[in-house]
Amino acid sequence: MSQGQWYPPEWPDRIRALAAGExxxxxxxxxxxxxLLRDPGGxxxxxxxxxxxxxxxxxxxAFAGGAYAYPGGGVDPRxxxxxxxxxxxxxxxxxxxxGVATVTEAQAVVCAAVRETFEEAGxxxxxxxxxTVVGDTTxxxxxxxxxxxxxxxxxxxxxxxxxxxxxxxxxxxxxxxxITPEFEPRRYDxxxxxAALPEGQRTRDVSTEADRTVWIAPAEAARRYDRGExxxxxxxxxxxRALAPYRTAAEALGAADGQDMTPVLAQARLEGGExxxxxxxxxxxxxxxxxxxxGGGGA
Numbered sequence: 585m586s587q588g589q590w591y592p593p594e595w596p597d598r599i600r601a602l603a604a605g606e607x608x609x610x611x612x613x614x615x616x617x618x619x620l621l622r623d624p625g626g627x628x629x630x631x632x633x634x635x636x637x638x639x640x641x642x643x644x645x646a647f648a649g650g651a652y653a654y655p656g657g658g659v660d661p662r663x664x665x666x667x668x669x670x671x672x673x674x675x676x677x678x679x680x681x682x683g684v685a686t687v688t689e690a691q692a693v694v695c696a697a698v699r700e701t702f703e704e705a706g707x708x709x710x711x712x713x714x715x716t717v718v719g720d721t722t723x724x725x726x727x728x729x730x731x732x733x734x735x736x737x738x739x740x741x742x743x744x745x746x747x748x749x750x751x752x753x754x755x756x757x758x759x760x761x762x763i764t765p766e767f768e769p770r771r772y773d774x775x776x777x778x779a780a781l782p783e784g785q786r787t788r789d790v791s792t793e794a795d796r797t798v799w800i801a802p803a804e805a806a807r808r809y810d811r812g813e814x815x816x817x818x819x820x821x822x823x824x825r826a827l828a829p830y831r832t833a834a835e836a837l838g839a840a841d842g843q844d845m846t847p848v849l850a851q852a853r854l855e856g857g858e859x860x861x862x863x864x865x866x867x868x869x870x871x872x873x874x875x876x877x878x879g880g881g882g883a
Contacts, residue, residue: 596873598767599852599859612763612771614689616697617656619759619823620707621833622781622799632801634780634833636824637705637787640796651815652798652805655704656697656774662739663692663699669744671714672754681758682775683845694753697777699740703733705797706788709756709779710749717752719784730790755779757840759826762819765850765861773847776823778840780833802827818869819848 601607620637638652668691675687684690702708702721711717721730729746732738744751756777764771781787789797802824808814809821816824826843830836850863861871 595767595861596859598769599861599873602767603852603854603859607767609766610769610771612773614659614693614696615657615772615774616659616693616700617654617774617776618697618701618756619654619776619778619827620701620705620781620787621778621827621836623833633803633828633831634836635799635801636805636827637781638798638800638805639704640798651817651820653817653820654776655701655707657700657703658772659692659696660699660736660740661692662741663695664688665739666741667691668695668741669750671711671750671752672756678753678758681841681845683761683847693775694756694777695740695751697756697775698751699733701779702730704790706730706790707781707785709752709782710744710747711752712748712750714750714752717755717782717785718749719782721785722788755782755837757837757843758845759840759843760819760823761845761847763847763849765852767852774819776819778827778836780837818850818863818866821869822866 598607602609621634622637623634624632636654638654640652641650670691673681675690678694679685679687679690682690682693684693698709706721708718708721729738729743733740733743738746756779758775759778760776761774762776763773787797787799805814805816806821806824806828809816809824827836830839848863848865850861852859852861854860858872858874861873863869
């Protein structure tokens with residue numbers, strides 16, 4: 585591990601196998617994650633800027649166990665099936681921003697972002713009308729619906745219809761897109777979004793995939809990563825650093841349209857006696873591993 589980077593010990597062997605043509609890359613699964621922000625000092629913000637909600641993934645998790653991340657998860661294929669109540673930019677605009685071919689795929693990715701935030705943090709970016717958002721979602725009936733979504737007993741479209749809600753896509757901003765390296769056995773094509781915690785709602789520690797949650801300033805989280813105190817994957821660190829300059833959640837959300845959505849995909853190449861793992865445009869994560877020998881070498 586370099587700083588607080590999450591590098592599985594099996595990566596060098598898998599990189600070698602991919603380079604030798606002995607490994608077939610798995611198709612990445614679509615996913616979405618949300619950097620949920622709030623202003624500690626209220627709407628006017630605080631001197632240190634907004635804080636972001638993060639979860640520490642259980643060490644037993646097959647993917648990124650022990651790493652700090654944002655609420656998120658895979659797209660439910662049912663979110664492609666039918667149009668839902670929608671508020672905010674039209675789906676055609678979202679498709680262009682997300683870099684996807686169809687409006688149904690754009691809807692599915694945005695639905696994943698909103699659904700996963702509700703499933704893992706209890707926060708719902710939806711409302712009865714295009715100009716409203718739900719308040720307290722902690723009652724037993726809300727919790728029953730949240731658990732049904734987690735169990736996939738209820739689709740997100742069915743949930744919105746049952747509640748008479750429209751998805752507030754205008755409360756989200758697309759921020760980045762990262763694709764899991766080709767040598768990973770579990771791969772995700774993940775869109776990162778930013779959003780502000782709606783007034784009247786609060787986060788809850790309800791994710792079955794996490795053993796801890798925290799609100800933390802992005803700059804502080806990045807510093808603790810640099811000191812090796814918090815374990816994180818490259819996209820998490822990169823987005824934290826990008827959020828650090830903003831003084832309020834609203835300011836960060838307003839900056840989303842200016843963020844580069846070009847997908848970031850790690851590359852592995854043979855260079856002399858080493859395999860070099862790098863993320864284009866993000867030199868701090870470059871890793872050198874022996875070209876031969878036992879896995880897990882190199883720092």
